[in-house]
Amino acid sequence: MRHQYHPLGFDGSRIAQGFWRLQEWNMTSSETLGFIEACLDLGVTTLDHADIYGGYQCEALFGEALKHKPALRDKMEIVTKCGILLPSESRPEIRVHRYDYRAEHILASVDRSLANLQCEYIDTLLLHRPSPLMDADEIAQAFDLLFTLGKVKHFGVSNFTTHQFDLLQSRLDAPLIVNQVELSPLALQHFEDGTLDHLQQHAVTPMAWSPFAGGELFSGSNEKAKRVQMVLGELAQQNNCTVDQIVVAWLLRHPSGICPVMGSGKVERLAMAVDALSIPLSDDDWFRIWVASKGQPVP
Amino acid sequence: MRHQYHPLGFDGSRIAQGFWRLQEWNMTSSETLGFIEACLDLGVTTLDHADIYGGYQCEALFGEALKHKPALRDKMEIVTKCGILLPSESRPEIRVHRYDYRAEHILASVDRSLANLQCEYIDTLLLHRPSPLMDADEIAQAFDLLFTLGKVKHFGVSNFTTHQFDLLQSRLDAPLIVNQVELSPLALQHFEDGTLDHLQQHAVTPMAWSPFAGGELFSGSNEKAKRVQMVLGELAQQNNCTVDQIVVAWLLRHPSGICPVMGSGKVERLAMAVDALSIPLSDDDWFRIWVASKGQPVP
Amino acid sequence: MRHQYHPLGFDGSRIAQGFWRLQEWNMTSSETLGFIEACLDLGVTTLDHADIYGGYQCEALFGEALKHKPALRDKMEIVTKCGILLPSESRPEIRVHRYDYRAEHILASVDRSLANLQCEYIDTLLLHRPSPLMDADEIAQAFDLLFTLGKVKHFGVSNFTTHQFDLLQSRLDAPLIVNQVELSPLALQHFEDGTLDHLQQHAVTPMAWSPFAGGELFSGSNEKAKRVQMVLGELAQQNNCTVDQIVVAWLLRHPSGICPVMGSGKVERLAMAVDALSIPLSDDDWFRIWVASKGQPVP
Numbered sequence: 001m002r003h004q005y006h007p008l009g010f011d012g013s014r015i016a017q018g019f020w021r022l023q024e025w026n027m028t029s030s031e032t033l034g035f036i037e038a039c040l041d042l043g044v045t046t047l048d049h050a051d052i053y054g055g056y057q058c059e060a061l062f063g064e065a066l067k068h069k070p071a072l073r074d075k076m077e078i079v080t081k082c083g084i085l086l087p088s089e090s091r092p093e094i095r096v097h098r099y100d101y102r103a104e105h106i107l108a109s110v111d112r113s114l115a116n117l118q119c120e121y122i123d124t125l126l127l128h129r130p131s132p133l134m135d136a137d138e139i140a141q142a143f144d145l146l147f148t149l150g151k152v153k154h155f156g157v158s159n160f161t162t163h164q165f166d167l168l169q170s171r172l173d174a175p176l177i178v179n180q181v182e183l184s185p186l187a188l189q190h191f192e193d194g195t196l197d198h199l200q201q202h203a204v205t206p207m208a209w210s211p212f213a214g215g216e217l218f219s220g221s222n223e224k225a226k227r228v229q230m231v232l233g234e235l236a237q238q239n240n241c242t243v244d245q246i247v248v249a250w251l252l253r254h255p256s257g258i259c260p261v262m263g264s265g266k267v268e269r270l271a272m273a274v275d276a277l278s279i280p281l282s283d284d285d286w287f288r289i290w291v292a293s294k295g296q297p298v299p
Numbered sequence: 300m301r302h303q304y305h306p307l308g309f310d311g312s313r314i315a316q317g318f319w320r321l322q323e324w325n326m327t328s329s330e331t332l333g334f335i336e337a338c339l340d341l342g343v344t345t346l347d348h349a350d351i352y353g354g355y356q357c358e359a360l361f362g363e364a365l366k367h368k369p370a371l372r373d374k375m376e377i378v379t380k381c382g383i384l385l386p387s388e389s390r391p392e393i394r395v396h397r398y399d400y401r402a403e404h405i406l407a408s409v410d411r412s413l414a415n416l417q418c419e420y421i422d423t424l425l426l427h428r429p430s431p432l433m434d435a436d437e438i439a440q441a442f443d444l445l446f447t448l449g450k451v452k453h454f455g456v457s458n459f460t461t462h463q464f465d466l467l468q469s470r471l472d473a474p475l476i477v478n479q480v481e482l483s484p485l486a487l488q489h490f491e492d493g494t495l496d497h498l499q500q501h502a503v504t505p506m507a508w509s510p511f512a513g514g515e516l517f518s519g520s521n522e523k524a525k526r527v528q529m530v531l532g533e534l535a536q537q538n539n540c541t542v543d544q545i546v547v548a549w550l551l552r553h554p555s556g557i558c559p560v561m562g563s564g565k566v567e568r569l570a571m572a573v574d575a576l577s578i579p580l581s582d583d584d585w586f587r588i589w590v591a592s593k594g595q596p597v598p
Numbered sequence: 599m600r601h602q603y604h605p606l607g608f609d610g611s612r613i614a615q616g617f618w619r620l621q622e623w624n625m626t627s628s629e630t631l632g633f634i635e636a637c638l639d640l641g642v643t644t645l646d647h648a649d650i651y652g653g654y655q656c657e658a659l660f661g662e663a664l665k666h667k668p669a670l671r672d673k674m675e676i677v678t679k680c681g682i683l684l685p686s687e688s689r690p691e692i693r694v695h696r697y698d699y700r701a702e703h704i705l706a707s708v709d710r711s712l713a714n715l716q717c718e719y720i721d722t723l724l725l726h727r728p729s730p731l732m733d734a735d736e737i738a739q740a741f742d743l744l745f746t747l748g749k750v751k752h753f754g755v756s757n758f759t760t761h762q763f764d765l766l767q768s769r770l771d772a773p774l775i776v777n778q779v780e781l782s783p784l785a786l787q788h789f790e791d792g793t794l795d796h797l798q799q800h801a802v803t804p805m806a807w808s809p810f811a812g813g814e815l816f817s818g819s820n821e822k823a824k825r826v827q828m829v830l831g832e833l834a835q836q837n838n839c840t841v842d843q844i845v846v847a848w849l850l851r852h853p854s855g856i857c858p859v860m861g862s863g864k865v866e867r868l869a870m871a872v873d874a875l876s877i878p879l880s881d882d883d884w885f886r887i888w889v890a891s892k893g894q895p896v897p
Contacts, residue, residue, distance in 0.1 A: 133552070194762075201765040397896060
């Protein structure tokens with residue numbers, strides 16, 4: 001269940017739990033605390049956030065829970081993100097939905113995240129989306145300062161192409177340790193566009209967002225989704241497990257070391273994902289899912 | 300207004316003036332000389348040519364003007380290009396519109412350009428378009444010879460992909476200092492396909508050809524052009540400036556250090572572009588233009 | 599006619615002969631031997647196989663012929679491939695058409711190829727198609743073992759993207775010496791997507807499969823095929839040669855050093871291809887074919 005996200009560092013859990021819907025879960029502070037403890041008990045210690053989740057509210061809800069038991073902090077790894085500006089009630093000064101990677105913004109965003117999370121450091125900070133206005137040198141300066149101040153231990157990116165990754169990495173002394181991208185049996189593009197090849201080459205961990213394709217793997221009604229659902233259903237039955245578990249096992253099988261980010265607020269769902277670590281998905285079955293998604297045999 | 304095109308050399312102007320329409324301007328030789336002097340007075344010292352402009356005539360028209368005041372030569376940087384064969388009245392031996400990067404052709408093309416421009420050296424020679432038949436080793440030999448003979452000081456390319464750039468660079472001792480590509484609010488492809496990321500990584504300057512999208516930014520009638528025109532118009536009004544200036548400011552804001560190549564023969568137009576260097580385009584406004592061109596919000 | 603496939607090794611022939619249709623040729627063992635000898639007499643010493651050709655039968659048919667004259671072995675270079683699993687009568691244990699690059703499979707596949715070919719070594723082993731499940735580290739271990747055991751002298755790939763190539767190469771001490779991809783006047787994609795640029799950069803030889811586009815260059819009826827056929831026909835007439843020869847000359851002209859793999863079982867066809875080495879296709883004519891395929895002038 002432990003996973004070395006990069007040869008030079010960041011020891012996290014193979015399955016991560018995301019908190020982007022924390023607000024929707026309508027948990028009390030103590031229910032949130034209970035959920036966090038349940039995650040840790042399952043070995044899911046890598047917890048995924050972003051400043052903007054829940055209209056900039058989720059980090060604070062998490063922090064309010066955590067302050068009741070601060071000793072938990074060192075038993076988890078907190079991933080959070082910065083760089084998207086999202087107009088919302090709580091941030092009236094933001095007028096345009098855009099990106100901001102000026103050093104000033106990155107530093108201020110981290111300070112807000114730390115305050116909201118009620119933590120003294122972030123384990124891994126990700127740039128949430130590539131921006132056409134990214135200045136890699138300026139970002140590198142911000143990263144250096146955050147590291148020196150002890151506010152962030154590791155850095156990564158999300159939704160970056162190989163060229164964007166190379167550009168930013170070229171300005172950094174420490175390696176980027178994560179690229180969090182969309183990966184699921186219904187989202188094969190990064191399996192084929194070089195993203196996973198490039199990460200595997202550089203021993204950088206892909207984290208998978210939307211591993212269930214936003215629910216399309218359960219309820220999508222287009223032809224592609226239905227083809228994949230049929231195969232997933234058969235395999236779940238054969239393996240006496242759930243569709244969730246087949247999908248997680250499918251992601252875990254990839255040699256690049258994909259770490260899926262789970263999104264449900266139900267502990268049972270997370271427990272099932274964890275159990276998928278021991279499901280022996282054969283390569284035949286792996287390709288059956290691939291072929292169902294592509295809609296044609298491999299060449 | 301000065302711009303270091305590469306850390307290892309070529310000190311030019313941030314705004315360049317192109318002469319591909321010089322023939323259409325119908326200037327007398329002394330009018331051309333006056334135009335050149337006006338460019339230099341504005342600080343626009345990087346002057347962009349190609350052997351083929353004006354059906355192989357523009358370089359010679361420029362040279363005829365320059366010979367009246369040869370002392371101007373060392374106050375400007377001449378960029379010219381080679382590699383396209385274009386059937387035209389003045390070059391009857393060319394039968395097929397194609398590319399030629401044989402060493403023999405590169406060397407002969409530079410000699411013709413020097414004769415036409417009435418100069419002893421070219422500041423920067425660009426390969427005009429990538430050719431499927433480019434032999435990088437042969438090109439490297441031609442570059443070496445041109446540099447040794449003092450005929451060309453720096454080398455660059457135009458319209459090259461990242462792979463083509465890497466191939467050629469791998470055979471050269473000196474860095475390519477420019478990739479001149481199409482960049483404008485209506486031509487976003489190179490902002491997204493890795494071209495600008497790769498240039499920023501290697502500290503190579505992108506020059507922007509067709510920064511006004513061949514006039515589409517003023518008069519284009521498709522949906523995309525109209526969306527962008529509306530935003531540009533609003534911003535020009537708010538900033539009490541011209542649409543030209545908003546577009547130039549938009550290009551200048553990019554962290555890769557884009558140098559736009561202006562194409563008008565009117566000094567006023569060029570003067571306005573130069574003034575755009577001091578227009579404070581906000582990032583909000585930068586993204587408004589981006590989103591108008593994309594036709595959808597950023598992800 | 600000799601061709602150095604990589605600066606560090608593999609001396610083969612510029613024209614290769616493929617045996618993927620050997621079974622369809624319905625040759626007796628001694629006819630096959632005669633065909634092999636005719637290839638060698640023509641200087642075509644690089645002979646291309648794959649485990650799966652002919653439903654896993656072709657290698658054995660070749661081996662049966664070769665055993666009648668084992669001294670021929672050292673006069674040829676055998677290329678073969680592994681990694682595709684293809685359900686077929688002779689391999690009932692294969693249930694899903696997929697790829698397999700587990701070390702165990704690679705090693706077993708080579709042993710089967712050696713047994714079938716009745717040889718003690720393979721000159722060059724290619725991974726037949728990239729797989730989403732390729733583990734570059736595991737493949738590297740298999741390659742090391744095969745090299746140490748003397749079973750395979752060189753390694754290469756087929757149908758790999760630049761990212762897939764870089765990933766695998768990053769784990770190997772020795773260079774990959776070949777990427778065998780589809781290249782023909784009707785298949786220009788790899789001339790433009792960076793594949794050939796990248797191979798030229800790293801001095802790796804492209805082998806061209808389907809150089810006649812599976813016959814479409816002779817009999818294809820779509821607009822693109824007809825445009826190319828017309829130009830090829832004119833050029834064949836002008837050069838007093840065959841369309842085959844024009845196509846081979848067109849491939850040979852590319853600076854990346856393309857080695858076409860011929861597929862006919864008729865010695866005359868192969869002899870014609872060899873003669874194409876001396877056909878002086880002009881660059882004008884090269885681009886006429888390119889433009890006919892693209893359907894528009896070069897930019």
